[in-house]
Amino acid sequence: MFILEYKLRGKKHQYQAIDEAIRTVQFVRNKCLRYWEDNKGVGQKDIYKYTTQLRTEYSFVKALNSTACQQACERTWTAILRFYNNCKSPQAPQAPLNKGGIKRGIGYPKYSKQTRSVEFKKSGWKLNRDTKRITFTDGKNIGELKLIGSRDLFYFQEWQIQRVRIVRRADGYFVQLILKLDVRDIAPQLEPTKKCIGLDMGLRYLYADSNNNVVEPPKYYRKAEKRLNKLNRRKSRKFRRGKKQSNNYIKARKKSAKGHLKVSRQREEFSKRLALRLIQSNDLIAYEDLKVKNLVRNKKLAKSINDAGWSQLRKWIEYFGVKYGRLTIAVNPAYTSQECFNCGQLIKKSLSVRTHVCSCGYVEDRDKMASLNILKKATIGHIGSYSEELNAWGDSTSILVGSNTCQGKLSQ
Numbered sequence: 555m556f557i558l559e560y561k562l563r564g565k566k567h568q569y570q571a572i573d574e575a576i577r578t579v580q581f582v583r584n585k586c587l588r589y590w591e592d593n594k595g596v597g598q599k600d601i602y603k604y605t606t607q608l609r610t611e612y613s614f615v616k617a618l619n620s621t622a623c624q625q626a627c628e629r630t631w632t633a634i635l636r637f638y639n640n641c642k643s644p645q646a647p648q649a650p651l652n653k654g655g656i657k658r659g660i661g662y663p664k665y666s667k668q669t670r671s672v673e674f675k676k677s678g679w680k681l682n683r684d685t686k687r688i689t690f691t692d693g694k695n696i697g698e699l700k701l702i703g704s705r706d707l708f709y710f711q712e713w714q715i716q717r718v719r720i721v722r723r724a725d726g727y728f729v730q731l732i733l734k735l736d737v738r739d740i741a742p743q744l745e746p747t748k749k750c751i752g753l754d755m756g757l758r759y760l761y762a763d764s765n766n767n768v769v770e771p772p773k774y775y776r777k778a779e780k781r782l783n784k785l786n787r788r789k790s791r792k793f794r795r796g797k798k799q800s801n802n803y804i805k806a807r808k809k810s811a812k813g814h815l816k817v818s819r820q821r822e823e824f825s826k827r828l829a830l831r832l833i834q835s836n837d838l839i840a841y842e843d844l845k846v847k848n849l850v851r852n853k854k855l856a857k858s859i860n861d862a863g864w865s866q867l868r869k870w871i872e873y874f875g876v877k878y879g880r881l882t883i884a885v886n887p888a889y890t891s892q893e894c895f896n897c898g899q900l901i902k903k904s905l906s907v908r909t910h911v912c913s914c915g916y917v918e919d920r921d922k923m924a925s926l927n928i929l930k931k932a933t934i935g936h937i938g939s940y941s942e943e944l945n946a947w948g949d950s951t952s953i954l955v956g957s958n959t960c961q962g963k964l965s966q
């Protein structure tokens with residue numbers, strides 16, 4: 555899957571029509587959820603049938619394109635399925651029952667209040683690639699909108715568009731074309747570099763690599779934090795409990811949301827560029843298979859870990875790895891900073907000890923040694939011949955090692 559995104563430009567009444575379509579999506583989602591809650595043994599087919607019933611009952615639901623309506627219902631069903639799967643896991647707690655006789659446990663689907671998108675399948679829209687415009691043809695009267703963005707619309711075939719999604723954000727409306735396209739088909743082939751690299755992700759750095767470089771985490775959030783806090787405070791001062799919110803509150807809320815959006819975009823851009831650079835200059839990239847979620851639970855460290863954007867960087871490394879046919883390997887992070895790179899002896903040390911000193915005479919910076927160990931783990935048995943391995947492994951360029959199963963895992 556490949557997503558192309560453009561900003562949408564239209565008239566005010568068209569934006570209002572989009573809002574109305576999004577409101578309808580939310581209505582359908584919540585109605586379907588209510589139907590499942592109130593009735594015993596509701597399955598996928600029943601909930602689909604119920605959507606058809608909603609279309610005859612409410613004219614504003616009928617006005618929404620039928621595939622968009624179906625998509626809204628499918629999303630509810632996905633949430634319900636996810637909940638059912640959670641219930642099967644042993645940690646599922648004892649919880650009160652709903653009217654349908656189902657326990658309200660972890661992951662119990664919620665009613666949505668902040669739906670931001672409407673998604674069409676193959677109908678309800680028409681793309682004009684020559685004029686770079688898209689027309690929505692259902693009863694919501696959104697009409698023709700201009701696509702703003704530099705990406706070319708001609709390198710794919712129209713049948714490759716699987717879905718079309720309109721997304722509302724703090725700074726406007728966007729359209730996403732979801733394409734059935736293999737990213738490898740559109741990527742230029744990269745020459746082998748005969749280089750490999752290990753990354754040790756840390757707190758003081760974003761990562762230290764096996765070539766003795768360190769990359770500092772971007773400090774966007776910290777820098778922007780002061781400003782964001784100010785905007786947040788202004789927003790809460792204008793909040794009126796239990797009453798309709800004032801225009802000033804709505805203005806303040808929009809400003810604050812825009813601020814957050816800007817920071818998250820900067821962060822994503824940073825990770826993306828860094829990941830691309832790493833992929834372009836190495837045949838193999840090894841890093842730790844960290845469970846960022848577990849680390850973030852530690853509140854003191856949380857801000858810097860989140861800020862560093864580890865998981866985001868990893869996501870992009872794996873994405874570009876697939877795209878350009880490079881090998882990316884996530885290894886088990888256990889003992890990478892304790893095991894001596896030279897002799898394998900375990901030297902326990904606390905977080906504050908920054909240098910590894912071993913009785914075998916090997917002395918190295920803690921983070922650099924960790925990155926060397928990570929690379930070693932990734933290339934064990936293949937050292938010196940990884941480029942042949944690269945060809946042998948072919949498609950599954952992202953591999954999880956260090957755990958019992960060796961599994962190919964493609965990102966996105």
Ligand SMILES: [Zn+2]
Nearest residue numbers: 894897912914
């Ligand atoms: Zn040693």
